[in-house]
Amino acid sequence: MKLQELTKPWAAFNYGFLDESAKRELRRRILKAIAIPGCQVPYASREVPMARGWGTGGLQVTLTLLKPASVVKVIDQGADDSVNASSIRKFFGRVGGVVETEDTGKATIVQSRHRIPEEKLREDQVLVLQVPNPEPLRPVQPDISIARDMHGDADYGQLWLVLYEQLVKSGRIMQGAEYPSLVNGRYVITPSPIPRWDVPKLNQADHLTILSAGREKRLYAVPPYTKVEPLVFDDVPYRVEDHHDKTCYRSNVTGYFVNELPQEDGSSAYELSDSHFGIKHIRKAEGEPVEIGDTWYKNGRMTDDRA
Amino acid sequence: MTLSLLPTADDSRTNATFEEMMWALSRPGIVRTLPAGGLAAMAESLIDRECSFHVEDDVEFEHALKRSGARAVSLSEAEYVFTVIDTEEKVSRHAVLRTGTLAYPDEAATLFAPARFGFGQGLRLTGPGIKDSLTIAVDGIDPSFWQMRERAIRYPLGFDVYLVDGDDVIGLPRSTKIEVL
Numbered sequence: 001m002k003l004q005e006l007t008k009p010w011a012a013f014n015y016g017f018l019d020e021s022a023k024r025e026l027r028r029r030i031l032k033a034i035a036i037p038g039c040q041v042p043y044a045s046r047e048v049p050m051a052r053g054w055g056t057g058g059l060q061v062t063l064t065l066l067k068p069a070s071v072v073k074v075i076d077q078g079a080d081d082s083v084n085a086s087s088i089r090k091f092f093g094r095v096g097g098v099v100e101t102e103d104t105g106k107a108t109i110v111q112s113r114h115r116i117p118e119e120k121l122r123e124d125q126v127l128v129l130q131v132p133n134p135e136p137l138r139p140v141q142p143d144i145s146i147a148r149d150m151h152g153d154a155d156y157g158q159l160w161l162v163l164y165e166q167l168v169k170s171g172r173i174m175q176g177a178e179y180p181s182l183v184n185g186r187y188v189i190t191p192s193p194i195p196r197w198d199v200p201k202l203n204q205a206d207h208l209t210i211l212s213a214g215r216e217k218r219l220y221a222v223p224p225y226t227k228v229e230p231l232v233f234d235d236v237p238y239r240v241e242d243h244h245d246k247t248c249y250r251s252n253v254t255g256y257f258v259n260e261l262p263q264e265d266g267s268s269a270y271e272l273s274d275s276h277f278g279i280k281h282i283r284k285a286e287g288e289p290v291e292i293g294d295t296w297y298k299n300g301r302m303t304d305d306r307a
Numbered sequence: 308m309t310l311s312l313l314p315t316a317d318d319s320r321t322n323a324t325f326e327e328m329m330w331a332l333s334r335p336g337i338v339r340t341l342p343a344g345g346l347a348a349m350a351e352s353l354i355d356r357e358c359s360f361h362v363e364d365d366v367e368f369e370h371a372l373k374r375s376g377a378r379a380v381s382l383s384e385a386e387y388v389f390t391v392i393d394t395e396e397k398v399s400r401h402a403v404l405r406t407g408t409l410a411y412p413d414e415a416a417t418l419f420a421p422a423r424f425g426f427g428q429g430l431r432l433t434g435p436g437i438k439d440s441l442t443i444a445v446d447g448i449d450p451s452f453w454q455m456r457e458r459a460i461r462y463p464l465g466f467d468v469y470l471v472d473g474d475d476v477i478g479l480p481r482s483t484k485i486e487v488l
Contacts, residue, residue, distance in 0.1 A: 027353055031328065035413075036412050067326075094312075097312035
């Protein structure tokens with residue numbers, strides 16, 4: 001073996017920003033994560049030109065998957081046009097030469113923070129979720145080594161205790177985001193801070209979901225057609241946010257997850273959280289030929305019988 | 308600064324190979340086709356000096372893998388195992404494969420074995436990644452392998468398998484339940 005054989009010709013920049021050894025490591029970890037749905041797999045989490053906590057985990061997974069033919073959509077709280085989403089999308093365009101899109105249906109990779117698009121994702125699409133805290137047991141067990149043992153033993157009883165305490169204190173479950181969910185009947189995950197509204201979209205989904213926490217250096221996956229059950233009590237059914245009757249003031253669409261906008265007179269206006277979904281509806285109303293994909297929720301109710 | 312936006316031929320090959328491997332494991336039983344290169348391309352896209360591997364009875368391939376900087380170790384220690392399991396005797400040797408620990412079930416072996424798809428032993432697959440159930444036919448794998456696999460897997464502990472037929476690949480993660488028909 002010669003040194004020459006182990007090296008590559010010099011280049012100023014590697015395609016997709018990450019070097020090949022970082023990509024190989026992520027590939028190995030992603031495969032193991034897919035093989036054990038919901039299991040938190042540690043990875044190295046390289047430096048990227050962005051502060052930890054701003055989506056570096058999702059960024060590294062997307063960079064690993066990137067090829068010039070990729071079509072990438074990036075969302076932040078449902079919006080394509082926030083500073084965080086725009087700059088991450090622009091970064092993929094610069095280091096990967098990929099096609100940038102805001103249309104869920106056109107994307108091959110959807111990187112998201114805090115939302116899953118309202119339109120159903122297809123079998124050939126990958127959803128990459130940025131995760132700030134991958135550990136569902138953290139509220140009950142701050143020591144990550146002990147938490148890991150608890151995952152090994154499937155010792156999740158204390159998570160129900162948290163939900164029970166909320167129920168006793170407030171009369172209903174107050175967990176608004178990061179709702180603990182059981183994947184494939186074995187591992188409890190935090191599905192990243194998506195609202196309760198979005199958790200059923202992971203159950204038996206057509207698409208592959210990879211969740212990656214860059215700061216915590218762990219990633220996990222939910223393969224397609226995998227059971228994802230939010231933790232509930234037998235006699236207290238899972239409840240999503242009451243957004244079924246809210247109407248978006250811009251697009252006039254009812255029955256999807258909305259942002260509440262406080263008004264001067266004390267009342268509230270609502271706008272669709274999935275911004276491009278709203279834009280599509282507005283364009284369609286104006287007579288443009290826009291194709292709106294099938295949605296998980298119809299008339300404000302989860303209609304997909306798989307969920 | 309000008310950015311080099313185009314991947315090199317190596318980058319494209321490993322990226323495309325990995326993508327097929329990812330979908331093969333996400334959708335167990337569905338045949339995915341690698342762009343080229345078969346086993347060697349799969350090894351190239353995953354293995355480097357941070358890994359350990361084991362090759363049974365293929366000195367040339369072992370030499371090629373060593374060039375990646377990976378360590379050649381025994382069957383029971385290897386993370387990536389390239390082998391042939393077409394007789395009962397060979398299958399029984401693989402009972403020692405790494406299956407991980409409860410704290411780190413990901414520290415388990417990945418097995419690559421040649422097979423022929425479309426005829427031979429019928430297998431019904433269920434589990435994550437499979438809509439309802441899926442029936443496949445695989446030849447070139449000794450029937451005792453499926454019993455050995457079932458005994459070895461104490462989910463989430465277990466090893467993951469790639470069956471390789473030239474450039475065609477089927478992934479069988481440990482989460483897949485296999486019924487021998």
